[in-house]
Amino acid sequence: xxxxxxxxxxxxxxxxxxxxxxxxxxxxxxxxxxxxxxxxxxxxxxxxxxxxxxxxxxxxxxxxxxxxxxxxxxxxxxxxxxxxxxxxxxxxxxxxxxxxxxxxxxxxxxxxxxxxxxxxxxxxxxxxxxxxxxxxxxxxxxxxxxxxxxxxxxxxxxxxxxxxxxxxxxxxxxxxxxxxxxxxxxxxxxxxxxxxxxxxxxxxxxxxxxxxxxxxxxxxxxxxxxxxxxxxxxxxxxxxxxxxxxxxxxxxxxxxxxxxxxxxxxxxxxxxxxxxxxxxxxxxxxxxxxxxxxxxxxxxxxxxxxxxxxxxxxxxxxxxxxxxxxxxxxxxxxxxxxxxxxxxxxxxxxxxxxxxxxxxxxxxxxxxxxxxxxxxxxxxxxxxxxxxxxxx
Amino acid sequence: xxxxxxxxxxxxxxxxxxxxxxxxxxxxxxxxxxxxxxxxxxxxxxxxxxxxxxxxxxxxxxxxxxxxxxxxxxxxxxxxxxxx
Amino acid sequence: xxxxxxxxxxxxxxxxxxxxxxxxxxxxxxxxxxxxxxxxxxxxxxxxxxxxxxxxxxxxxxxxxxxxxxxxxxxxxxxxxxxxxxxxxxxxxxxxxxxxxxxxxxxxxxxxxxxxxxxxxxxxxxxxxxxxxxxxxxxxxxxxxxxxxxxxxxxxxxxxxxxxxxxxxxxxxxxxxxxxxxxxxxxxxxxxxxxxxxxxxxxxx
Numbered sequence: 001x002x003x004x005x006x007x008x009x010x011x012x013x014x015x016x017x018x019x020x021x022x023x024x025x026x027x028x029x030x031x032x033x034x035x036x037x038x039x040x041x042x043x044x045x046x047x048x049x050x051x052x053x054x055x056x057x058x059x060x061x062x063x064x065x066x067x068x069x070x071x072x073x074x075x076x077x078x079x080x081x082x083x084x085x086x087x088x089x090x091x092x093x094x095x096x097x098x099x100x101x102x103x104x105x106x107x108x109x110x111x112x113x114x115x116x117x118x119x120x121x122x123x124x125x126x127x128x129x130x131x132x133x134x135x136x137x138x139x140x141x142x143x144x145x146x147x148x149x150x151x152x153x154x155x156x157x158x159x160x161x162x163x164x165x166x167x168x169x170x171x172x173x174x175x176x177x178x179x180x181x182x183x184x185x186x187x188x189x190x191x192x193x194x195x196x197x198x199x200x201x202x203x204x205x206x207x208x209x210x211x212x213x214x215x216x217x218x219x220x221x222x223x224x225x226x227x228x229x230x231x232x233x234x235x236x237x238x239x240x241x242x243x244x245x246x247x248x249x250x251x252x253x254x255x256x257x258x259x260x261x262x263x264x265x266x267x268x269x270x271x272x273x274x275x276x277x278x279x280x281x282x283x284x285x286x287x288x289x290x291x292x293x294x295x296x297x298x299x300x301x302x303x304x305x306x307x308x309x310x311x312x313x314x315x316x317x318x319x320x321x322x323x324x325x326x327x328x329x330x331x332x333x334x335x336x337x338x339x340x341x342x343x344x345x346x347x348x349x350x351x352x353x354x355x356x357x358x359x360x361x362x363x364x365x366x367x368x369x370x371x372x373x374x375x376x377x378x379x380x381x382x383x384x385x386x387x388x389x390x391x392x
Numbered sequence: 393x394x395x396x397x398x399x400x401x402x403x404x405x406x407x408x409x410x411x412x413x414x415x416x417x418x419x420x421x422x423x424x425x426x427x428x429x430x431x432x433x434x435x436x437x438x439x440x441x442x443x444x445x446x447x448x449x450x451x452x453x454x455x456x457x458x459x460x461x462x463x464x465x466x467x468x469x470x471x472x473x474x475x476x
Numbered sequence: 477x478x479x480x481x482x483x484x485x486x487x488x489x490x491x492x493x494x495x496x497x498x499x500x501x502x503x504x505x506x507x508x509x510x511x512x513x514x515x516x517x518x519x520x521x522x523x524x525x526x527x528x529x530x531x532x533x534x535x536x537x538x539x540x541x542x543x544x545x546x547x548x549x550x551x552x553x554x555x556x557x558x559x560x561x562x563x564x565x566x567x568x569x570x571x572x573x574x575x576x577x578x579x580x581x582x583x584x585x586x587x588x589x590x591x592x593x594x595x596x597x598x599x600x601x602x603x604x605x606x607x608x609x610x611x612x613x614x615x616x617x618x619x620x621x622x623x624x625x626x627x628x629x630x631x632x633x634x635x636x637x638x639x640x641x642x643x644x645x646x647x648x649x650x651x652x653x654x655x656x657x658x659x660x661x662x663x664x665x666x667x668x669x670x671x672x673x674x675x676x677x678x679x680x681x
Contacts, residue, residue: 151594190588195454245609247601381598411525437585
């Protein structure tokens with residue numbers, strides 16, 4: 001059975017909608033800049049969405065308190081859902097994912113509590129990860145099936161996978177899937193404590209890479225089966241080609257040196273989708289820019305594709321690492337690659353990793369038909385996912 | 393120096409939650425990582441926090457830790473040379 | 477069709493396997509109860525002491541299921557899916573991590589590691605060398621329907637068995653329920669998996 005992608009929505013450091021993101025990717029325009037919107041005393045590089053939460057609230061016409069994670073999710077979900085109607089005969093659901101939930105509001109609450117006797121207690125009501133999805137679902141009027149998942153940086157990819165399965169098993173006809181995460185002090189302190197936050201612009205797959213830049217954003221895609229399509233008449237943008245999730249079973253945060261979990265995820269997804277490795281036109285890599293991830297992922301790519309690794313790049317050099325949103329944002333970029341037959345360049349790369357010698361795509365490549373795009377998302381906890389997109 | 397070594401062993405056990413280990417179990421020249429005490433990369437990062445918190449020594453590159461954290465001997469050498 | 481082949485409950489006062497009370501706890505802090513449970517397992521796993529409470533309870537629940545169902549060892553390394561859920565993600569550890577750097581302190585890497593709920597699954601995968609699929613979801617209540625549906629989906633295609641857990645450790649309280657789903661009724665407990673049966677067992681203790 002075929003599962004189609006009929007809507008895409010994204011908000012990130014490189015744009016407030018799909019078109020803006022596409023233009024930035026084409027023009028090698030990174031969104032990672034010195035911190036500006038988030039109240040911080042530090043001077044760090046972040047992939048911030050270039051709108052304040054107050055502006056987002058006004059634009060999306062919702063009421064505070066609402067977490068920035070919900071706002072970013074809603075912005076992307078709204079774009080992906082746009083034009084769709086509710087119809088009792090289409091079983092519709094929403095699956096969202098987040099790793100920080102409403103932590104941005106909780107941080108404000110804690111600060112207020114320390115500084116004053118009358119902190120705004122309503123801020124804490126947005127903390128729970130589940131409320132992130134509830135707010136998005138309420139705003140769009142989706143009530144049939146609502147789920148929130150949290151598997152670190154593979155969350156967005158896992159939301160797509162869960163949605164695909166619910167359609168495949170004929171439990172839903174149409175499902176909006178994705179994820180969002182906002183930048184917080186909490187995450188910055190955390191990645192700094194692991195000493196993998198780079199003070200320089202992230203250099204995915206470069207020998208001299210020295211860590212990641214955090215980003216924030218939201219991504220959503222709308223999945224539909226034939227039955228739903230017959231009613232909605234939505235345009236098919238792309239189709240799902242395969243998906244898989246595996247455990248790396250190596251370390252809480254580090255990827256295994258032999259890339260076992262990642263290798264299994266990529267090869268299982270190809271197997272499930274009945275796709276030959278040689279058919280893959282482009283790999284949108286996880287490519288966080290940490291010494292550990294990029295080496296392990298390179299090893300995994302070589303394990304699966306041998307000498308013929310397809311053109312690949314990490315778009316985290318534009319957006320920063322958007323954590324739970326990344327799999328969903330990169331799903332939108334994968335669909336764009338299929339729609340426009342383009343391979344997006346990897347920024348800030350100059351020297352291949354000595355052990356693997358893989359060279360990412362560094363220029364906008366429009367010379368080939370793009371038929372199959374494979375997107376990797378690997379999370380802490382050794383949670384590894386691969387989703388494959390193909391032309392509809 | 394002997395006092396510092398003993399203090400370090402106590403701190404390592406406490407900070408890294410090594411419940412099954414006593415101070416006597418850690419020899420001065422025993423490798424802390426790999427075999428020996430079997431610490432891992434997160435433990436190494438926690439030792440960097442220990443250096444900063446308790447001895448005022450700041451490491452900015454986790455790679456530096458590899459040399460310093462080889463054994464209790466190498467740690468105490470480094471601390472006595474650099475402590476503030 | 478799939479079956480519940482083993483299950484266990486852990487709370488702050490009692491733990492039981494397949495509905496049979498295995499031990500009760502007089503009183504004590506969560507750490508004391510967890511330590512008592514770990515000691516009763518009689519295993520040596522030094523990494524256990526480094527885990528946060530959520531991971532510790534997930535680890536112990538898994539060990540209890542393994543003991544009750546030793547045939548679990550016969551599954552291949554990619555066969556077992558791990559499906560966990562809870563109410564409040566990693567909230568307790570989140571606060572501990574926040575405390576480590578508030579007021580100018582240095583953020584603790586070993587606490588940050590556990591500020592994601594799915595790390596408990598990572599710990600279980602590492603311990604057992606399970607490379608199968610895993611998922612962590614957040615919901616306000618035990619969602620029997622979700623577990624039953626998702627196990628159905630997993631066992632139809634990609635997995636041979638599923639270890640599921642509803643794992644809550646917060647407000648000084650443990651509320652955990654683990655169950656192991658297989659394709660055949662190997663132990664003849666006669667518990668066919670559906671959301672009614674699951675709800676019934678969940679509430680039984």
